Amino acid sequence: MMNEPLLLHSIVERAGRFFGDQRVIGYTDEGAVEMTYATLVTRVRRLASALVRAGVQTGDRVATFAWNTLEHLELHLAVPSIGAVLTPLNVRLHTDALSYVIDHAEATIVVAEQSLADRLPSLPPHVRLVLIGGQADASETLDYERLLSEGDPDFSFPRIPEESACTLCYTGGTTGLPKGVAYTHRSTVLHTLLQSLPDYYAFAEADVTVPFVPIFHANAWGIPYASLMAGARLVLPGPLTAPEDMVRVLAEQRATFSAGVPTIWHDVGRLPQLPDLSSLRMVVVGGAPLSERFLTRFDELGIPVVQGFGMTEANPLVSIGSVPARSRASGADRMRIRLSQGRPVPFVDVRTDSVSGELQMRGPTVTARYHRVPVGSDDKFTGDGWMRTGDVADISEDGVVRIIDRTKDMIKSGGEWISSVELADVIETHPSIAEAVVVAVEDDRWGERPAAFVVLRHGETLTAASLREHVAGRVAKWWVPDVIQFITAIPRTSLGKLDKKAVRALAEQRAHRPQEKGEGL
Incomplete structure (x- = not known):
């Protein structure tokens, strides 16, 4: 039996022949x-x-x-x-x-x-x-x-x-x-x-x-x-x-x-x-x-x-x-x-790291290396051939994947983990809020604490104290963000995703300037 290669032009030819x-x-x-x-x-x-x-x-x-x-x-x-x-x-x-x-x-x-x-x-x-x-x-x-x-x-x-x-x-x-x-x-x-x-x-x-x-x-x-x-x-x-x-x-x-x-x-x-x-x-x-x-x-x-x-x-x-x-x-x-x-789709295998909880995957549609980077020289891939996604996840007994956060976005406060994604979701349940993003800021006592950057809906007003009260009724007390900053728009990448690197830069700028009245501290 002749093994025909799987080639993209087969899709092109099929489209013209059957669906002209x-x-x-x-x-x-x-x-x-x-x-x-x-x-x-x-x-x-x-x-x-x-x-x-x-x-x-x-x-x-x-x-x-x-x-x-x-x-x-x-x-x-x-x-x-x-x-x-x-x-x-x-x-x-x-x-x-x-x-x-x-x-x-x-x-x-x-x-x-x-x-x-x-x-x-x-x-x-x-x-x-x-x-x-x-x-x-x-x-x-x-x-x-x-x-x-x-x-x-x-x-x-x-x-x-x-x-x-x-x-x-x-x-x-x-x-x-x-x-x-x-x-x-x-x-x-x-x-x-x-x-x-x-x-x-x-x-x-x-x-x-x-x-x-x-x-x-x-x-x-x-x-x-x-x-x-x-x-x-x-x-x-x-x-x-x-x-x-x-x-x-x-x-x-x-x-x-x-x-x-x-x-x-x-x-x-x-x-x-x-x-x-x-x-x-x-x-x-x-x-x-x-x-x-x-x-x-x-x-x-x-x-x-x-x-x-x-x-x-x-x-x-x-x-x-x-x-x-x-x-x-x-x-x-x-x-x-x-x-x-x-x-996951068939033939794509997933697992989580036993220590970090990071999601890893492999399969025929998953790359084994980056262009012009030799195999084995990139820590994005494990020694046994799995790709590290950078996401912290759990996998249920029936194989359902749930992303908890990005590994670099998890906030470790006083030795306990806070999911920036879950905390942002809770903040967004407030009816006055259009969008929110949470990042970690350094803290002398706790190591890291959550900082929330929040966009209000058009025409809405809200104080940081009111928002903290709303959040406190829905998460553990130590999850409530110390810093709440109201901004006009969340920074985005060129693909329209949340740009947490830019948000962290905002947090860094804010940490190095004097406190101003009405900032939502």
Whole structure:
């Protein structure tokens, strides 16, 4: 029996053969553009052929700098299908970080949207620039559509080893320089199959999927690939992430599935009025732990939110906090399951360290090392091959994972542990509070104490004393934060996650300046 390699271009070919009349829709600032899967696949073949003619070879890195657009999807399909490695660049990164990633990835080409080109750093002489939209105005700059038009519509994708890298994704870099994670064709195809299982995303041909998570963030969590494999209608929202635009797109397309980080969905939950979103069967929200109030709010709106858990290092889905069909849980028990990270996808093993409680994982979709870092030289991985996640967790007897905190975010006060995540959740139960984050501050007596940074709802007022009284009735006395600081917004990373490094810097600044009246001490 011949063993056929698991390659990404098999998903491309399947989409064109079985679902040629299905549509993929891309939004721009001017409106929506659509094409059939058959047209998409023809364009992908042209692009793949054109890249080969332009000198792109197996293993070359092709960086992209774009939103969730039709052209960006074409690149995500064409580049890996010729054996090259697509390296999506985060459009929100500072130019210094972008320069680092381009250099570290050893990219030979950067393909960028014309509207984003001014955010790019100066490129080295050996790196060619391809522009999407607009007009290339320099001899060394290529025009995307012209390049694509010169390709062969009948181009045959080459057979390559399934362990070849197809995508090189970089982590957010909130605790240092970004790290590269190479996804192989094998791990990507397996991830596509696993996330599509019935108890996870359950993609089907009848679905209309709208990933608001950027495609430069772990391939939009793999949703575009799974949509094509299932034959679902894929809707790419481009740069549209304002809450009014999000609900308009979801309603216009009668979306059944969507996904994104908590920040953007928080804003949706605050809209005074929503259009008809009854077509939605699942909205996956991941990137940070969800609170009970968040889930309750979306229950009230009739939007079926589930908590997603994943990491760039895991391609990225690990699990979702959905309630199993056979579960008899109700009320608080049911909510407890929804607040968990759920059961991992098949073939991904998890365990916790017996001393620290840190969650560790391994599996065919979990990386064994970072790009250009030798195996065994990074303490992110254990000696027996498990990846350290940096999360403190517990695992129930039936395999449900519950994240308690990040290892670096646990607060050790007087020899006892305080979970910054659980304390922030309790603070957010106050009706006047929109959002809260908790970090540790040094204390001469206790070692560390919790400091809370709090954003009030519009038009609300609250004193630190009132908030402490609210918290004291819900947690142990020694959990009540000594420092409560009211701020206008919580710092965010380039991926929309809470930036605790920036919050700690705020706490440090606050600790070294005189106390001011009304700060909530």
